[in-house]
Amino acid sequence: MSSEAVARIARLKLRPHRIFGGIKPRAYKSSSLRSRILPCPIPDQLILSLRQHQGEAASPVVKVGDMVLKFQLLAEAENDSALNLHAPTSGKITAIAPHAIPGQSGQPELCVFLETDKQDAEIELTALPDYRAMSHLELLDLISQAGICGLGGAGFPSGLKLGDGIEKEIGLLIINAAECEPYITADEALLREFAEEVVSGAEILQKISLAPQCVIAIEKDKQDAIAALKPALRNSSIKLIALSAKYPTGGEKQIIQGVTGLEVPTGGLPQDIGVLVHNAGTAFAVHKAIIFGEPCVSRITTLTGAPLQTPKNFEALIGTPASYLLKICGLDKKQLTGAIVGGSIMGVELKNFDSPLLKTSNCIIAKSAKEFPQQAKEQACIRCGYCANVCPAQLLPQQLYAYSRSNDRLKLQDYGLADCIECGACAYVCPSNIPLVQYYRASKQEIKESMLRERQSEYWQSRFQTHQYRLKKNQEDKLSKRKKKKSAAGTKTENTFSREKARAEIAAAVERVKARKKKLIASTKLDK
Template identity: 45%
Template structure:
């Protein structure tokens, strides 16, 4: 049993999670148009490296960050670059931002991929570069470039690597379903990150309201040193600082970062993306997304191509416009109201 601590405060809002966990993750499919914002990460926006009218292949880099912090953007399917222009993007302000619009050609034709079967035979910098080139930024919310996070300052040794599968936000079940269905990929991604960081302890944290996910992770972690820590269900236990306190008893110093106390948190979705980047050679071009609430007739979790307009995903979940009162992106606690469902799903 993992020793656990508590943090002061916290609340127990209704979870409403069983609405979207009744059937497996479904592929959302390819929409008629994909809108790819150039700023899907903390740092500098990516700059287009394709021209209007150009045909691109699935997985091809369409924008990159040449100076400063950031990661590239890739084509989620094959098709033609329709425009490079200002489009509405998911943001509380309802603002527009520079986006590449891609018209899919229905062929879903991949670039040639270069998977790495034995990453341990590479040097760490090579593997970190592959993670960057795959366009991976943290998929838990902040969007910090993963390769930079996995390169902490030399004087900040990471002793504890935490994979955050707490998912304390009401209604949202994307991580829960990912842990149930992709536990082996999560463990594989964790192993890669642990090989880069060399922590003494690896732990995956899951709230106790996810028994199927816990069981799948325990099975995948058999014979490894990875701990599966089952933590009490309480909001906001999935917040990085709260989760660190629960698992280590230590507090991140005010104004500091987890690395200051030898800890790093990564999201389970990020671990899946790292595994796909190394073992399959695939860039980050899709994510698991929960569509739920009383205004959809088939709530559930969808594997959605990055750039898919939210109204397309809503239609896949059977949106009833008569019942729709408000559209919230990111959950009832941390999310915000969308001005328009025309904005795309982002990393």
């Protein structure tokens, strides 16, 4: 099955294909691209969430009061969906307590508080410049150890994704550098300055996933990054594909369509059609993890927005508080109306400014009233159909909206709510200002919960049935035992009740007594 998919990909001509739908919002990217990537100074305190992505939390292996060195393991992943967490710098663990993190749920998570000593003393690392001599499974293990997750935003553990890819056979590895969302420039800046490192990371990923082909996909309008990539790719088998610039080209399913023309089936993963997608930032992290042995402790993140005097890209340590990053970019508090972590379309509102940077935080936008005016009131759907034109998954957002409001689960499933990638293109073009994605997310959650409930009630039913079966069986056992006892007792009384037998027994007993008496008399005579 999967080798078929690999063969199909081998036959394909990789070139830019058309992607369904999409929008072309203003990019707002130039301001943060003016300066080079700067290393962010070490803040006084780092807040490291044990849950860096939407998976299981890691369990801490350090105690409060411990002194740790840079790259030392702080928390260990106990299962596949969790991520190892390492110390981004040296210092002292002051607390392990819940703290707000940027995220959809807005719930506080358990975090490790690290008071930095600014020494930045490292533990010894094992560098592997000649990784080619190693087997792909050994390299995969190193990637999992390094705590690398998808740095593009979703944060799926890279080791898990690669392992799944190896199992299913991969025909094509795509390095996603499209970065289609407004404001974010982290990947573009990364490619501009570290193109060779990204290509090296891509080669490592290709070796691990055993993919015969590898492609770096980027949007056409990122000319600086393309110019930097071309010389880096000269001695490599990796191809560069420039896609047309629109949102959401960088979506996983969209970039596969853009490069191969293939669509990922409903409910399937890219691995099912023989494609694996990794972000450019992930490739960079993989390069550092293998060549230098460095675990993932920092990331390139964009700080932008009108209230910042010097918007730029930072190589910031994981756990740096957002307020610290905003401050050193020259935040004008008068203009500030709020902040977003992520892009302007799919990002989430930053509720607590002390929230730390996560491995998945690719951008922090400081909002101003000019760029982000107050939300206009939601009005009735006029069924104009603009949303259906821009939907990259080719769904009918207006229908989904109607069924979401009427809470019609079956219809929502029929109309393919599960295929919605929540890109927000529909809400962006909606003339009635309906926050469509929020409706879809709420409905998705509801469907998930009700399915969970159904599963649970099925389980309870089976438990109840076994319980009743047990009671019934116990009862039957008891009855049959009683019967057996009765019948056994019955046969005994019958046997003893035959008169002749009784007489014979009595006679025998009398005989025995007589015999014994005789013996006794005889013995007394002998004694005398």
